[in-house]
Amino acid sequence: SQAFSREFPNVDAELEKAKEEGKPQELPSDALAWLSRGLLEEITAFVARAADPTWALDIAIYEYELPAILDQVKGALDRGADVRIVFHAKKGDSQTAENEKNLAGWPTERLRPRLTSSIFHDKFAVLSRVRAGKRDPVSVLCGSTNWTRSGVYLQANVVHIAERPEVARTYLNLFELLFGGADVSATRDWIDSNDPLPEDQPLVAGFSPRSDEKDLDAFVTMIDQAKSDVLFCTAFELDDQIDKALLGAPHDDVLRIGLQNKPSVITGYHRDRTADFAATAYLKEGLEGFLAEKTRQPSGILIHTKLVVVNFTSDAPVVISGSHNLSAAASGHNDENYLVIRGDPEVADCYGVELMRLYDHYRYRWLLDPKNKDPRPDDPCAGRPPNTLCPDNRWTANYFKEGTLEAADRERFGSPVT
Template sequence: MTCFINAAGAWCNGEVAYLAWKANRIDGCLGYMITRVHETGQDAGQRRILPTWIAFTDQSNPQWLAQDASVWPVQSFEWRDLTLRRSRDQATVRPINFRVHYEIVPVGTAGPGRTPVPPSATAPFKDAEGKPRYDGTPRPLFTIGMPFVTAPIDVTHDYGAVRATFTNGILSTQNLLQQLRSAAKAHGEPAAPPNTTKGLLAVLKQEIIDPKSDIRAFLTADVLSFVRQLLDRQMNEGGELFLALYELHDPELISLLVEAVKGGKVHLILSTAGSTNPNARGTAKDERQPVVWDTENNDARAALHKAASASIQDRMFNNSTPIGHDKFAVYVKNGVPTAVMTGSTNWTETGLCTQSNNSIIIEDGGLAKFYLDFWHRLQADAQPKRVPLSVPTAKGKIVGAAPNHAIQGQELRRANMRPFGPVTLADQVSKTEVWFSPNTQATKKTDQSPMPGDLNDVYTLMDHAKQAILFLTFMPGESGKQNIIGEAAKLAKLRPELLVAGAISDPSAMPNFVRPVKGQPKPKVKIPPPSVWWPDGEDSRIAMIRATAISTPVGDLHPELLSAGHAIIHDKIIVIDPMDKDGCAVITGSHNLGYKASYDNDENLLIIRGNQALALCYAVHVIDIYQHYLMRAKQEDEERKALLAGKTPKPPSLNHGFLTTTDSWQDRFFTKQPPTILSYFLQDAAGAAPQAPPRIAAAKAKRGAKKTSSRANARTGRSKPARRVR
């Protein structure tokens, strides 16, 4: 029997798998059925057809109940397995460290040699009461040829000497809507109507501060365990821990820290977070009260000082310019720095649960010493003493700290004006270098500020990219000016052969954002800010998109939540050439990837070269976020275009699926296209030989699944490119 797939591959980040495959156009093909086969772990030997939710155009899925790809196939040549660890319909997560492979087979209409797709136990048409689970007539499907079996992938957090993980904190999902409605009922509150999110944000905010909440556990995934891992190690082993934190108001983490500092071995530099202006709009200048600073960290700070004031150093930047933006920890055992934890995750319930974030732990004494030395430099950089401030208002007292004019000193800045490293980690492939901020003599950036040293290195790596730059950012700066978004946009225009793809959180960070001119009348109709940036318009690929949510029902998709605060995508990630075993690089840390972070903030920016397993892990995270928001951003972009043209946006079609009932869905994949994520990952796609579905032998099942190494296979990195002349 023929296999119609030419090549396929699967890649994983420990949470989600990305699959891509090549095939010629197939007559009568209505999509692809994908089966995940568990080789090891608690589900060893089990076969899971991946769930899908989008019906054919003559069907409807109003209750958003999962079927399988055997019922509603994948009409694409790429897919994200979101249920690799997460449940398809519950807030549960499968334990880490197991191995899987995938079988991909085309399905479609009946024809010679085509066999009927058998019914799936996980995709019944009728429920226990005999009622149809979706509207419309079931469509019989037939397999077309043999499946293609991918090479196995290890689902792990371990990538040589580096461990990394990511939150599940995308709120704009139909699955989360169902979970929140169930939680609302459990709280004795009315669930929101299907076409609104009314009341669900309040439910979410209750759930994410509850340590026992399944929704909290689902959203934070393994990031919470990473964030607290070195703290747990210190408490169990008796070493010392040095932390520098920006935001701290997650109740569970505060409780852990309060207990930990009592032993005198946990040392915390806690910066300012949050401010509240008590003045109503239009308050006369002579009647204005001072802005209250540190409102976000105030309660946690008080509890920590009460527990062990000697272990806490207040680092107060109570003004609008610098921030102490770090979120790192260094573990010291027997006086020797041993490990460091960093990333983008603030120690807050929103950082853990409602934003896309990453956390990374590196076991290396040399790198840990760089971070520890920086911690001591922060400690020595004296700032004004915190002055408590309480301002009464009609709604109650605002409690925090008084304003000041604090700014980092020149000694700290001079010490940070170089990279630290490179350090070759114990895996002998990861070449690691770190920059700390502020690292400029000037204490504030201007429009004419020279490029800081850390971004000079970052831009150099971007300029030397051979094939791909993938990124996620929060708010590096406005309109792509003096930040990596502008550099990525420039490269996307200058080098059409280069794949540039990224997702952005803040609307004003989009390269096509234009700030409204003061004094101009506001439009009668609210026009959304840009959500899509195309380097050459609609004839090119979409290079950058903004995080958006479905706000108007589309087909069977209901309106979604977008955020539980300002940040949505909070990662600060760049991945360069992840398919290049020698030239790949990952850039992460707390640095917001713009000039302001280098000039104004306490930051760390970590560059890891040569660890391809880690680069692919971070690339899958970027792809997961980018592809999730892509459809939503395109929908909002269409609405924006209509409004700018003075037209009324066409109302989305309601109550139907999106899968075409003919093989015409394939047409767009066989036209000439610029580089895409799909084409980039398939250039060297590896897969097992096409074959019939394997049978897991009973004898093998009895022996037990062979335990696989959690270490990923990574190879030697190349030397770093020469820096750009500033």
């Protein structure tokens, strides 16, 4: 990004020098902290709350890798906290070997491999007080962030911390089932029976695998109830009915602003499904003052956030977010979790603004990409040089034309005109 290039202008030269000297090419600690944007600090601070034997920490994790987190978890164990871990353990899987390596030396009674033919995709931790030998859950940390270098530093991700004992209890109940050794089939049966996904609750925790795709149906229902707008960030291939619901009908009156990151492309949607664009992650040139961008991460998913905000600009927004990839595999085969948060504009603002930050980043890059320099047929300022502003106010016309998505954008995101 331009912000990273401004903040750390010498990083690329330092990495190149390290390469020439045969040293590890590691980003400096201040650059990593900047890339984390507080995410790592939230995870480690959460774990650090397990301060002594009066606390318990139960972790369900897909990728157990990042040393800064692993050290903090081991520190909780060394402080006497009651720590247990369920980890992804698909037979013959490289991630299984990595998890086992990083958990070597742990007391075996505190570990439980999750044997699966799919993905144990959870990344949650439940913090509990220990009273009379029993756990009294206090808080849960969850979200989309894998405990890896890429998850913390190189991808767009979120961490949720719900300081809600009743929500933490639902996660703890599932953890106890997993730690007790339930297989995937038994877990699916338990979730089918114990995870009803009520439609009238302000905060709902959902889990998979399940057998009925009730989660996908619920997501579609919530998205289809959009009256003003749908904002979304998704990763990987979506279930067809989810994709159809997010994109809506061509030229409908719901603003649809989002990013879909599949392994080979980031696709943006600009107000409507008919205005999609393929965004580039890196640019070689830009407007005046553009700084060279050279630092790159390995190819793959850049936007790992799984987030939908329905009716963001209303007083009754709905937020859906977690580890769930909004796919059939996530519903019926993987271990997943997510939160549905209804009617909380303050929370929706946090997610919606982050989503728009990512969207604006990639929309800007699409506009500057040399491949997109041909004049657009709908350009209200036809004839202007590529990548220049309109010389007069012609560009504002559609924003005041009744029935246009530009007018809806102005009315929903801007202040009323008086």
